[in-house]
Amino acid sequence: MSGASATAGNMPRPKAKVGSMERQQRIALWVSYIMLSIFVVIFLIPPFYMIITSLKTSVEISAQAGNPWIVKDPTLANYWELLTNAAFRRYFINSVWVTMLTVTISMTIAILAAFSLSRMGFKGSQVLSTGVFLTYLVPPSLLFIPLFQIMGWLGLINSTWALVVLFPTLAVPFCTWIMIGYFSSIPRELDEAALIDGASYPQILLRIFIPVALPGIIAATIFAFTVSWGAFLYPLAYLYSADQATLTVGIVRELIKGDVFAWGLIMAACAMAAAPPIIIYTFLMDYYIAGLTAGATKG
Amino acid sequence: MADGSTMVVGAPSAASTRPTGSMKMLARRRSMAALALCAPLILLIVCLKVYPTFYAVYLAMLDRRMNNFVGLDNFAFMLSRPSFQLVIFQSVFFAVTAVILKAFFGFVLAHLMHNIRGRNERVWRGLLLVPWVIPLALSTLTWWWLFDPSYSAFNWTLNALGIEDIAFLGSTWSARFSVIAVNVWYGAPFFMIMYLAALKSVPDQLYEAAAIDGANAWQKLVFITLPMMRNIILITVLYSLIVTFADFDIVRILTNGGPQDSTHLFATYAFTVGIQSGNIPRGAAVSLFMFPILATLAFFVLRDVMKRNKELS
Numbered sequence: 001m002s003g004a005s006a007t008a009g010n011m012p013r014p015k016a017k018v019g020s021m022e023r024q025q026r027i028a029l030w031v032s033y034i035m036l037s038i039f040v041v042i043f044l045i046p047p048f049y050m051i052i053t054s055l056k057t058s059v060e061i062s063a064q065a066g067n068p069w070i071v072k073d074p075t076l077a078n079y080w081e082l083l084t085n086a087a088f089r090r091y092f093i094n095s096v097w098v099t100m101l102t103v104t105i106s107m108t109i110a111i112l113a114a115f116s117l118s119r120m121g122f123k124g125s126q127v128l129s130t131g132v133f134l135t136y137l138v139p140p141s142l143l144f145i146p147l148f149q150i151m152g153w154l155g156l157i158n159s160t161w162a163l164v165v166l167f168p169t170l171a172v173p174f175c176t177w178i179m180i181g182y183f184s185s186i187p188r189e190l191d192e193a194a195l196i197d198g199a200s201y202p203q204i205l206l207r208i209f210i211p212v213a214l215p216g217i218i219a220a221t222i223f224a225f226t227v228s229w230g231a232f233l234y235p236l237a238y239l240y241s242a243d244q245a246t247l248t249v250g251i252v253r254e255l256i257k258g259d260v261f262a263w264g265l266i267m268a269a270c271a272m273a274a275a276p277p278i279i280i281y282t283f284l285m286d287y288y289i290a291g292l293t294a295g296a297t298k299g
Numbered sequence: 300m301a302d303g304s305t306m307v308v309g310a311p312s313a314a315s316t317r318p319t320g321s322m323k324m325l326a327r328r329r330s331m332a333a334l335a336l337c338a339p340l341i342l343l344i345v346c347l348k349v350y351p352t353f354y355a356v357y358l359a360m361l362d363r364r365m366n367n368f369v370g371l372d373n374f375a376f377m378l379s380r381p382s383f384q385l386v387i388f389q390s391v392f393f394a395v396t397a398v399i400l401k402a403f404f405g406f407v408l409a410h411l412m413h414n415i416r417g418r419n420e421r422v423w424r425g426l427l428l429v430p431w432v433i434p435l436a437l438s439t440l441t442w443w444w445l446f447d448p449s450y451s452a453f454n455w456t457l458n459a460l461g462i463e464d465i466a467f468l469g470s471t472w473s474a475r476f477s478v479i480a481v482n483v484w485y486g487a488p489f490f491m492i493m494y495l496a497a498l499k500s501v502p503d504q505l506y507e508a509a510a511i512d513g514a515n516a517w518q519k520l521v522f523i524t525l526p527m528m529r530n531i532i533l534i535t536v537l538y539s540l541i542v543t544f545a546d547f548d549i550v551r552i553l554t555n556g557g558p559q560d561s562t563h564l565f566a567t568y569a570f571t572v573g574i575q576s577g578n579i580p581r582g583a584a585v586s587l588f589m590f591p592i593l594a595t596l597a598f599f600v601l602r603d604v605m606k607r608n609k610e611l612s
Contacts, residue, residue, distance in 0.1 A: 021510075028414055029414060029415060032411045032414035032415050033415065035407075035411050036408075036411045036412070036415070036423055036427075039404075039408060039411070039427060040423070040426045040427060042484075043426070043427055043429060043430050043484065043488075044426065044429060045445070046430070046433075046438050046441040046442055046445065046484070047429055047430075047433060047438070047441070049441060049444070049445055049452060050438075050441045053444065061450070064449075064450065067455070068450070068452040068455050069452060069455075069456075108339075109339045109340050109343060110340075112336040112337070112339065112340075113336060113337045113339070113340035115336060116332075116333040116334075116336035116337045117333075117337065120329060120330070120332065120333035120336070121330070121333060122330035122331075122333040122334045122337075123330065125333065125337070128337060128340075128341070130601065130605070131344065132340065132344070133601065133604060134597060134601060135344050135348045137538075137541055137593070137596075137597040137600060137601075138348060138352075138593075139541065139542060139544075139545030139566075139589075139593070140545075140547075141545045141546075141547045141565070141566030141569070141570075141586065141589075142352075142355075142545060142586055142587075142589055142590065142593065143348070143351045143352065143355060143586070144569075144570070144574075144586070145355065145358065145569060145573045145574070145579060145582045145583045145586055146351040146352075146354040146355040146358055146583060147347070147351050148573070148574065148579070149354070149358065149579065150347075150350075150351060150354070165347070166347065168343060169343060169344075169347045169348060172340065172343060173344075176340060201332065229434060230434030230435060230436065230437075232434075232435070232436040232547070232548045232551075233547045233548070233566070233570075236551075236570075237570065237574050247434075247437075248434055248436040248437065249436075251436075251437065251440065252436055252440060252552055263444055263450075266440065266444075267441065267444065270437040270438075270440055270441060273434065273437055274432075274433045274434060274437055274438075277432050277433065277434065278429070278432055278433070281425075281428065281432045282425065285421075285424070285425060285428065286421075289424075289492055289496075292492065292493075293492060293493060293496035
C-alpha cells in the first residue's frame with residue numbers, strides 16, 4: 001500500500017524534470033551557437049583580412065584613409081599581376097611537382113611497409129613499427145643542420161630535388177602509421193580466403209587491401225600533401241635562388257623586397273597558395289579527420 | 300569463381316604432402332618478402348633520420364672551421380651565453396603557454412561542437428578548421444601584416460575604440476604573446492578535432508546514469524568526461540608539446556627572434572647561428588639542446604601508445 005502510493009507520488013516528477021531539462025538543453029544549444037559564432041569570427045580574421053587586402057591597390061593601402069577592414073575599390077589587379085608574373089608561376093609549378101612526387105613516393109613507401117608490417121611480419125617488425133612511430137616524433141627543426149651537410153654532399157643544395165628527397169621523411173612515418181591502422185582493421189579471413197584461393201601477396205594488396213582501405217589512403221595522401229605544400233624550413237634553408245623556390249618561401253622571401261611592401265600583391269599570393277589545400281579539405285575533410293582520430297579514439 | 304574452387308580443393312592436399320622443411324623455407328621466404336617491402340622505409344629512416352641524428356652529435360663537437368674536434372665546448376659555450384639562456388627560457392615558456400591555451404580552447408570548442416550535436420556540424424567544423432588548413436607560413440605572414448607597426452588593422456580598431464596603439468611585435472612581452480597567439484590560433488582546431496572525437500566516444504548511458512543520480516554539469520565533467528578523455532588529452536598535449544617546442548615558421552616570419560633576440564626559439568636560433576651565420580657546429584649544438592626534452596616527451600607518448608596497443612590486441 002505505502003509502496004504503491006510512493007510510486008504514484010513519484011510519477012509526475014520525472015515529467016517535470018524532463019521539461020526543465022529540455023529548456024536547459026535549449027538554452028545550452030543557443031549559448032553554444034553564440035559562442036561558436038564568436039570563435040568562428042575570431043578564427044577567420046586573418047583569412048578575411050588576407051582576402052580584403054588582396055583586393056586593394058597599393059595606393060589604397062598606403063593612403064591609410066579610413067577603415068582598413070573594408071575595400072573601397074575592389075580590384076583583381078593583384079591576382080592578374082601574379083598570374084602574368086613568371087617568377088610566381090615558377091613557385092607554383094615548383095610546389096606542384098615537388099608535392100606530386102612527395103605524395104607518390106611517400107604513399108608507395110608507406111603502403112608497402114604498412115602491408116608488410118600489418119600482415120606478413122618478420123623478425124623485428126614490431127621494433128620497426130615502434131621505430132616508425134618514434135621518427136614521426138622527430139621534428140624537422142632538429143635535423144636540418146646535419147641534413148644541410150648531407151644535401152651538400154649529394155649536390156642537392158639549391159635544388160628542388162632536395163625537397164623530393166627530404167619531404168618523404170616528414171610524411172612517411174605518419175602515413176605508414178595511418179595505413180597500419182587501416183590495414184589491421186581488415187578482417188584476416190578476407191586475405192586468408194584469398195590466399196587459399198591462390199592469390200599472391202601483390203594481388204591481395206592490389207585487389208583487397210588498397211580498395212578496402214581507400215579511406216585511409218585518402219587520409220594519408222592528404223597528410224603527405226599538407227606536409228609538402230606547407231613546408232617552410234627545408235626550402236628556406238636549402239634553396240637560395242628564386243627560380244628554385246616553392247610557394248611558401250617564394251612568397252615570404254622573394255615577394256617582400258626590402259621595406260617597400262606590396263601587401264596587396266603578397267596577400268593575393270597567399271590567398272592563391274592557400275587555395276589548393278582549402279579546396280582539398282572542403283571535399284575530403286571527413287576522411288582526413290577520420291584517419292587522424294582513428295588511432296587516438298580506439299583506446 | 301571456377302578456378303577459385305579448384306584451388307581450395309588443391310591447397311590442403313598440397314600442404315599435407317609437403318614436409319615441414321619446405322614449410323620453414325616458405326615461412327622464411329615470406330619474411331624475406333616482408334622485409335623487402337619494408338626496405339624503402341628502413342632505408343629512408345636510417346639514411347635521413349637515424350644517421351643525421353648521430354652526424355649532428357659529431358658536427359656539434361667540431362670547431363667553427365670543422366677541422367678540429369673540440370668535445371663539448373660548443374655546448375658549454377652556448378650555455379654560458381645569456382642570449383642562449385634566453386632562448387631556453389623562451390622556448391619553454393612559449394611551448395608550455397601555447398599548449399595550455401590550445402588545450403583549453405580546444406576543449407571548450409569541442410564541448411560547444413558536441414552541444415550542437417550534428418546540426419550543420421560539417422559547416423561549423425569546416426569554418427573552425429580554416430586556421431589549421433592554411434599553410435602556416437602564409438597565415439603567419441597575414442598576421443604580420445595585421446600586426447604591422449604603421450598599418451596595423453588591429454591598432455586601427457583599437458584607436459576607433461579609443462585605446463592607444465600596441466606595439467605588437469615591438470616590445471619583448473607583447474612580441475612573445477603575439478607569437479603565442481598565432482600559435483594558439485593555428486593549433487586550437489587540431490585539439491578541437493581530437494577532443495571532439497573523444498567526446499563522441501563517451502557512451503551517453505554514463506551521463507544518463509549520472510543524471511539519475513543527480514549529478515550536476517560540473518560533476519559530470521570531472522567524474523565522467525575528463526576520466527574518459529584522459530588518454531586522448533594526455534597524448535594530444537604531449538604530441539603538441541613536441542611540435543610546438545620545435546616550432547620554426549611563426550617566430551621566423553613574425554619576429555625573426557626580435558626584439559633583441561627575446562623571442563628566439565631553439566629552431567630559429569639554430570637557423571640564425573647555423574645557416575645564416577654559417578657556424579654549422581654551433582647551429583647543430585643549438586638544435587641538439589632540444590633532444591633531451593623531445594626524447595622525454597616522446598618516451599611518454601610511446602609508452603601510452605604501446606599500452607593502448609597491448610590493450611587492443
